[in-house]
Amino acid sequence: MNAVLPPELRDDVRTLWDYHDLGHELRRCDVGVGLGGHDLGVATHTAELFHAGWFPRIVFTGANAPTTVERFPRGEAVHFRAHALELGVPDSAVLLETRATNTGENITNTRDLLAAQGISAREVMLVSRPYQQRRAYATAKKLWPEAEFVCSARPLPVDEYVADIGDPDRVINMLVGDTQRITRYAELGFATPQEVPTEVRAAYDRLVAAGYTSRALPE
Known part of the structure; x- marks a missing residue:
C-alpha cells in the first residue's frame, strides 16, 4: 500500500509544500x-x-x-x-x-x-x-x-512525493522544520529574510499543534 497523507492534514501540508516550491524558470x-x-x-x-x-x-x-x-x-x-x-x-x-x-x-x-x-x-x-x-x-x-x-527539484505533487519516500510523518516533520528555519535562520543572520504569508503561518501552527515537531529547532 502506498504511503498517504492523513486526510485531515492534507490541506495544511500542501500549503507548506507550495510555499517552499519557488517555481524558478530554468536557465x-x-x-x-x-x-x-x-x-x-x-x-x-x-x-x-x-x-x-x-x-x-x-x-x-x-x-x-x-x-x-x-x-x-x-x-x-x-x-x-x-x-x-x-x-x-x-x-x-x-x-x-x-x-x-x-x-x-x-x-x-x-x-x-x-x-x-x-x-x-x-x-x-x-x-x-x-x-x-x-x-x-x-x-x-x-x-x-x-x-x-x-x-x-523533482516536479512532484506532495502526494506523489510522500508515496515515493514512503513515510508521511517524515515528510511532514521536514516541512515543518524547514518552514520554521525560514524565519529563525533569517533572524540569526544565516539566511536572507523571506516573506511568510498568513496562510503559511497558520498551516505551520496547526501542524506544530498536531505534534509534527521532530525536526523543529528548540524554542
Missing part, C-alpha cells in the same frame, strides 16, 4: 549543486538536468546526518555521485564536497571548492528536495551574494 548555469540529504531523487534530478544541458559540471555536497548515515554510510555526496554515474554522468563532470553537515556548509564549502579549482560560478543551479528550495535559496543569497541562483 543555463555554470554549475549544478546537488544538495545532500536522505532523498536520492536529488541525485537523479541533478543527472537529468545535466543531460538536458542546463549545466556542464556538478558538485555533490554532503557528509552525513543522523538521519542519513545508515542509508549512505560513505557520505551523502559520495553516494549521490555513484548514482549519477550509474545514470550516465561522466566522472570528469563531477566534483565532491564531503564535509558539509548543514545547508550553510553545503553552500560555503561548494563556493570555496570551486574557487580553489579555479572554476568561475556566477550562475548556480541549486538542486534539492522539493521542500528545501526556499531555505536553500535564502541561505545561498546570504552566504554567496556574488552569485545568482536558480532552484530546481
Whole structure:
C-alpha cells in the first residue's frame, strides 16, 4: 500500500509544500549543486538536468546526518555521485564536497571548492528536495551574494512525493522544520529574510499543534 497523507492534514501540508516550491524558470548555469540529504531523487534530478544541458559540471555536497548515515554510510555526496554515474554522468563532470553537515556548509564549502579549482560560478543551479528550495535559496543569497541562483527539484505533487519516500510523518516533520528555519535562520543572520504569508503561518501552527515537531529547532 502506498504511503498517504492523513486526510485531515492534507490541506495544511500542501500549503507548506507550495510555499517552499519557488517555481524558478530554468536557465543555463555554470554549475549544478546537488544538495545532500536522505532523498536520492536529488541525485537523479541533478543527472537529468545535466543531460538536458542546463549545466556542464556538478558538485555533490554532503557528509552525513543522523538521519542519513545508515542509508549512505560513505557520505551523502559520495553516494549521490555513484548514482549519477550509474545514470550516465561522466566522472570528469563531477566534483565532491564531503564535509558539509548543514545547508550553510553545503553552500560555503561548494563556493570555496570551486574557487580553489579555479572554476568561475556566477550562475548556480541549486538542486534539492522539493521542500528545501526556499531555505536553500535564502541561505545561498546570504552566504554567496556574488552569485545568482536558480532552484530546481523533482516536479512532484506532495502526494506523489510522500508515496515515493514512503513515510508521511517524515515528510511532514521536514516541512515543518524547514518552514520554521525560514524565519529563525533569517533572524540569526544565516539566511536572507523571506516573506511568510498568513496562510503559511497558520498551516505551520496547526501542524506544530498536531505534534509534527521532530525536526523543529528548540524554542
